[in-house]
Amino acid sequence: MSIEGQVRIPSGCAITSVFSKSGENISGRLVVDSIATMHERSNGLGGGFAGYGIYPQYKDLYAFHIFYDTLAARQACEAFIDRHFDVVNLSKIPVRKHPNIIDEPLIWRYFLTPLPTKLKDSQLDESEFTKRCVIRINDSIEGAYVFSSGKNMGVFKAVGYPEDVGDFYRLEDYEGYCWTAHGRYPTNTPGWWGGAHPFALLGYSIVHNGEISSYDANRRFIEMYGYRCNLQTDTEVITYIVDFLHRRRGLTLAEVASVIAAPFWTTIATKPAEEREKLTYLRNTFASLLITGPFSILLGFDGGIMALNDRLKLRSMVVGERGDRVYIASEECAIRVMEPDLEKLWAPRGGEPVIVRLNAGAQGR
Amino acid sequence: MPKDYIYPEFEIVRNEGRCTVCRRCEEQCANRAHAFDAATSRMTAEDARCVDCHRCVAMCPAHALKIVQSSHTFRPGANWTRDAITDIHRQAGSGGALLTSMGTPKDYPVYWDKLLINASQVTNPSIDPLREPMETKVFLGQKHTHIQRDESGRICTELHPQITLATPILFSAMSYGSLSYNAHESLARAAQELGICYNSGEGGLHEDLYHYGPNTIVQVASGRFGVHPGYLKAGAAIEIKMGQGAKPGIGGHLPAEKVMGDVSRTRMIPQGTEAISPAPHHDIYSIEDLRQLVYTLKEATDYKKPIIVKIAAVHNISAIASGVARSGADIIAIDGFRGGTGAAPARIRDNVGIPIELALASVDARLREEGIRGSISIIAGGSIRNSADVVRAIALGADAVYIATGALLAMGCHLCRSCHLGRCNWGIATQLPELVSRLDPEEGKRRLVNLITAWTYEIKEMMGGMGINSIEALKGNRLMLRGIGLTQKELDILGVLHAGE
């Protein structure tokens, strides 16, 4: 059977998240309990988490989490890493044996920073250099797969039900200001860990529920800009789109939202002149990055989170708030289990981004 | 000379029981195939004059007429077919090239018919275009993704000049001269009502049609007929015609008898002269020269109009397109070899060039490989027959499509392939006033508007089926296509999987 990347596998899903605006430390356990309530939305074929603010001791270093199929893959990849980065710390990611989590690859973690000479020669900025190295490894080193590459954040994912994946990675040992989680319902069984979600690149991580109908239009456009959609998943292409628009083209997140879930032309026509011109410009310029079909995504980024639904709102997504905490999930039950006593609960409209950021001066920044 | 006698291809069959001898067929047929025989008080027919345009059939009040293909036959053979034999007889008699019109009738593969379209089931909902918004608006022009902001951080929204289309279909170039004034006016009125564009073709723009400018593409071809600064500024865009799918590598020819009155004035050439556009542009012998013409036209129009470069689909199309994309042009129009023509040498039309499907797929892929797909929009033409062909063309990578034969059919053309004779009984490809008046521009417009409205609705239905609610998400979305009965090589060029994969 073909693995993820050799074929395109649609899937349904569950997503959930918690965010502390004041940067309080939240245990990974909380979000594991949350995603567990939506057990029925997954089918045991993929689960994962992203935590932000979890590596304060190395917050200025890139944290690479890598799956290796073989020792040879690890050696090849480490040789590549040594040629391009200064590795400050490396270790296996600690895991706990779990009866439902099997066939685990080798799972390693590296804290590193680009070698100054290499970086200078490349004439790229640090993030672009690092991104290209990640894409190089994933594209060309057989059996090695970087599944997390941001600073002060990390992705943990596996084939299994998400709550089992959380146990396996001992997420109760991590604390951060933001967690997102994903349970997957793919429509066949690739059984490959890299195919689980979140998908992450540098500080961006995406969990997504839906199946986008614009996939190949989006993929073929973004691949013009140096990205390789090896996994053929929606989440991968959406992450690259966000990286391209937000990091490389410098659009704000709200502008990114108005590209990928662009307002209808009839809506644009009702806006004041300046707004209308801007929306028309963005929609025209980035026409091929419009995403159609059902999606609800949670985009984690350094210092914040953005939730976005497709413009017809073809997937459920609700937001709850209490105090400095914001909760966003596919279903309300996943929020209630984290905070039964909410001050606010609402369903954002299709195409309307919900952007939450750390307060100024909050720790974890 | 009896050797040259060729038995007519069509026979006019009159049902004598129904015929009331009203003589309408006689009056309607500009080829004078029908006549009244005073001696017998019956109608007679001269089959050899019939071009199979169906004008008499449609106009006969008694439905007494039909045209049938003659059963007269040579000794059957797969190699020396009727056409192969009669072509030789004709040329041995005349010593000339064989002239014809409209798209090739030859049995080449039509890849559109081998591409199947997707629909959503279960994992992804289809969308009902009657209940949900479904968007077909497109902009054609260069799109560069570098964002510039002013001091206050506002995005500078200035773009390269664009054409806006309410639906991704344009009427492609058909010159005034080859077409009648009424046909041109029908196209102009329809384009205006539909929010799309028609194309003047290479014969200039009749002064009465200038007010349709925002819906007009003005063409500059190698003959430069009717080109002056006012003309260039009149349209929404300017098209440089480098080639035409039906006759790659050769220019155009409007016979002297059509160059009369307004046609001669609009073309800015003397009455009764042959209007011959040379095979190449004599100021374009290479790609740098094209760049100069592109910028000359931009200078002449203050950089306000997008420049389209139209090329025929030939073997090296993707390399040529890559050059065009770097020439400063805003839009490239690719014309496949099944495209129509008002007159072309049959041997060229039937043998030179490649199908639009393969040309489009390889150009789109090549421009993406080079990372310059955003520098140019693509219009695909050359036998788009229905809305499913439009969907397929866009999924292969086109921004919009050009239609011409389809538009003529909508106005009443019956595809008799005799446009070059100048006696179009439907008032379309003729300059004879009594024939031109048969096409009412308002009626022509109404039928064109109906056609494009119907297609647009069908496009929306197919998009909705795929779970796509905006045309831009269909563009280049080749996963929405699957090949059927194609070889691996064909699939690779088209960039699609086989059905079942």
Ligand code: SF4
């Ligand atoms: S138009 Fe019909 S009815 Fe009239 S003369 Fe001709 S064949 Fe007879």
Ligand code: SF4
């Ligand atoms: S336009 Fe007129 S002459 Fe040309 S094919 Fe159509 S019906 Fe015949």
